[in-house]
Amino acid sequence: MTPKPTESELEILSIIWQKGKVTVRDVHEKLAEIKDTGYTTTLKTMQIMHVKGLLHRDEKNRTHVYFAAIGEKVTQKNLVENFVATAFGGSAKNLVMQALGQGNTSKEELDEIRAFLDQIENEK
Numbered sequence: 001m002t003p004k005p006t007e008s009e010l011e012i013l014s015i016i017w018q019k020g021k022v023t024v025r026d027v028h029e030k031l032a033e034i035k036d037t038g039y040t041t042t043l044k045t046m047q048i049m050h051v052k053g054l055l056h057r058d059e060k061n062r063t064h065v066y067f068a069a070i071g072e073k074v075t076q077k078n079l080v081e082n083f084v085a086t087a088f089g090g091s092a093k094n095l096v097m098q099a100l101g102q103g104n105t106s107k108e109e110l111d112e113i114r115a116f117l118d119q120i121e122n123e124k
């Protein structure tokens with residue numbers, strides 16, 4: 001079973017998915033642009049993520065290089081499945097209705113959603 005990342009771990013993963021292989025300093029500098037966090041906190045979080053199996057670590061050089069152990073799409077799929085199961089009783093319809101009912105969906109997004117629904121329907 002793929003481990004479920006915490007919110008902080010997900011922030012780190014999103015940086016790593018964008019950049020590929022990174023050092024702790026790379027991640028810390030990017031995180032520092034959006035929030036106040038210490039280098040040692042970033043280091044400790046990434047070490048925990050390595051132990052949990054969320055990250056792989058190349059230890060050949062003095063500076064360790066980290067990279068994602070799980071892909072972005074797999075993680076998104078797992079998080080959505082868990083979220084739908086726990087928050088919406090397993091109903092994708094309820095999730096979509098809630099999301100679209102927030103009133104901040106643009107016409108372009110609705111057009112994309114319609115096209116996606118048409119594609120799903122045609123595949124079945």
